[in-house]
Amino acid sequence: MHKLRTIILLLAGIAACYTVLRLADSPQWARRSCFSKGARLFTDNLSEADSLVIERGALRMALQRKGGRWLVTQPLATGADTATVLRFIDCLERAPRLDQLPLHDLRRRGLLHSDFGFTQPSARVVVRGALSRHEIIFGGQTPSGDGVYAVLANAGDMIIVTDLKVIESLPGSIEEWRDKSLLGDCEGKWTALEIRRPNAPFMKLVYENNVWRLIQPIVARASTKRVSELLELFQGARIEGFITPSGTADDSIAKADLMGYGFYELDADNAIQLQFWESGSPAGLRVRLGRTVEGNIGLVYALTPGDNSLVTVTNALAAAVPSGVGDIRSKRVFDGTTTAVRKVSMQYDNETITLLRSEGISGEEWQITAPVALAADGHNTRRFISSVMSLRTEMFIELDEEHYEVEPLCRIELELEGGEVQRAKLLQSPAMPTWYEFSHNGSATALAVSVSNMPPILINRSGVLELADRTVMSVAAQSLQRITVKGEERDELVERKAGTVGDQWVTATGSADVEVLQEWATALSELRATDVVQLGSKAQDLAAYGLDKPWLEVTVDVDSERTVRQTLLVGRKSAESGRYAAVRGHDVIYELAPEIVAMLQRPLTVQ
Incomplete structure (x- = not known):
């Protein structure tokens, strides 16, 4: 009996020792106590990275930094969501080193890399900087589910455990990291705009001297407010969804896709097409808008600049595109604000009356400098200039020979801050006695304004006397x-x-x-x-x-x-x-x- 009890105690001791040894040799054994609090996966600063390679499943994506922007270079050339890329790099740089299993431990325990999910790695990331290269391969998850096994290229075969959030921040598709802005980051100022749409004339606008002007199909001033609103709308437009490509930079495939764009009404005959030019970039950005998306009347199909992707965008873009010259042409007789006017000249027959603004001790002061030097009545002068700058045409009239034969009642010249000069002739309409017409130099059309909306000073020379200080x-x-x-x-x-x-x-x-x-x-x-x-x-x-x-x-x-x-x-x-x-x-x-x-x-x- 005594021997049996001894044998039982020995067996129990052996079992306890064996259990302790098995626990010590387990690959899931946590040794976080071996690391100082806050230990990280990388010791280097990754914020200076200038390229990334990401492989995850069937996805292989390459990115390059250009200035302050990140661009996708593979599997196609397009913009990346810079904020998302920077968040990932920050997440990778801050990734914790939760545990590590050196190679000699693996050999002693008889474990292989395949036991940690590295036979088919879940992801691979390469981060390059000017003087550095870091590569990390991710395996499977830890049994607890909150970590993932990883191997660093410069750490031999050591297996490291890090936070699962690192791999979760990787993209599952290229679309997740693509720049969702339709036009991308436009750093310069807009200098020109072309508009083509079915059953409407081709329109081209250029930005000169702080004013947008139409040069096709007619030469005329455009509504700066209308053009600015259109540009702001497109610059802020976001891509709602990507239809194609599914991740290829093959030009032949892109051209083949174009064959089917007629189905989306994105071909040259049906699409609404806009071409944007910005300063410092000789190549314009072309965008095409097509038909409404099936099942979602709030979206339309679109081709991104370069025709490299078929996407969906809000139908507000198509609705905002002018349908003709009348939708974008300026209805203002004069551009600018009242406060920007610094000089006004009005020529009646052989007499010229000139008003000049200056800054006096008490603020803005107006002077009559011709035909005599005299102080102007500030209140009446500001009211008069405000009425002139508020003039809006009620119809456009094509100039003919009859118009050129009519002697103008007045020739008006406005000089604005910055040196911009606007000139116009005022005459009584030959065909409509109760209307007056303004024609600008170089324009083939006149802007008609009814007599009820005309400042009396312009049509009656004696009215100018109201501007003189009494x-x-x-x-x-x-x-x-x-x-x-x-x-x-x-x-x-x-x-x-x-x-x-x-x-x-x-x-x-x-x-x-x-x-x-x-x-x-x-x-x-x-x-x-x-x-x-x-x-x-x-x-x-x-x-x-x-x-x-x-x-x-x-x-x-x-x-x-x-x-x-x-x-x-x-x-x-x-x-x-x-x-x-x-x-x-x-x-x-x-x-x-x-x-x-x-x-x-x-x-x-x-x-």
Whole structure:
């Protein structure tokens, strides 16, 4: 009995030792404690990689970095989703080293690489940089299901365990990593656009001087807003699905596929075709749009640039393509914004009126520089320019011989910030008396605008007078030194008493009427007219308004070195019971209000 118990104890001990040895030799034995926390699969920095090769099942894909973009080079040449590629490289660089089985351990345990799934590897990845090359082959999953066996090319036959997420981040097909943007990364500015569609004329547009212009089938300005919206829509367009190719760079197969594109209405006779050019790229990007996808009216078939892939995209792209010149031609008479206008010239017969914008102390200021130098009324000028820049045509009219025989009412020239100049002729429509037509230099069509939408200043030269500032004279009251008044049976002179402060005035005869002088001083500080009657007055004009032999002549002297003597000439009565007036040396005729005339009639002295 004693021997039997001894034998049983020995057998139990042997069994326990055998179990411990088997556990120690198991390939699934975790030895994570052998690694420091945070140990990684790669010790090098992979962010500088410039090429990738990925093999997974039947997929073999090669990628190359070009600048900041990643491109697929095999099995076909196309763009890659750069963000997805960078996420994978980051995942690979951060991949943890969970366990490792050296070759001598494998031999001691009698295990082969085939026991870890390397007979038919699940994936292979090669990462190349300027001075480095890393290759990793993935085998099967660990029994726990959260890891995968891997072998590094520079680590001999050592088997390493890493996170299963690494292999899960690999693509299962080329489409998973392809760039889903229809036009790819376009880094330059758009410079030209061609549009072809069935039953519509061929249209070509070019971008010049910050403006889009049609040069085919007519020469005309295009709607910059409309073209910009179209370009933004296509540049942001995403591929919804890939139909073909299924992963081949064979040109003959691509050409064979083209034979069937008529079925998708992507052949030259049926497709909507757009060709985009950008600065720095002589080769344009051509996109074709075809018919609606079966079972999904929200998608249409499309050929990507280079015709290398048949894809599906949103039908909003086809709907946005102009169906004719009228859909993309600018309906604006003038391009630009009100705030961009810096100079306006309007030529009526032989007279030119010019407005010039400048920046003053208080902000934007407008001046009339021709036919005379005069401050412009800022509010009226800005309102006028806004109405001009807001003009829209209501119909396009082809110019004929009759149009060329009509003398224009006005020639308009706008100069915008940046130096762009726009010119147009304005004439009354020969065929429609209540319409006016604008024609731009070099254009064979006119832009018709009804009279109700026309700024009155353009069609009536006298309307320009509304743009002139109505300030006749502006003299600071405290700077007044002498006032001389001459008229019928009137000759007065008053001056501020030297060495005194305030309203102490002296006269040659009698005494100064302080109350009247204060009223005059207030009025002369900003003497405004009710209307500007004429710009650029001549001798005959002065006589017509009674200014050659004025009813009253008021001369003002001040103590400022910057202001010379000013003489106000007051002429005959106007129809509104006021009087016409002018400042000597200034070729502008004003109309003064009756109350101003009444004030000027009051004598400055009392006897």
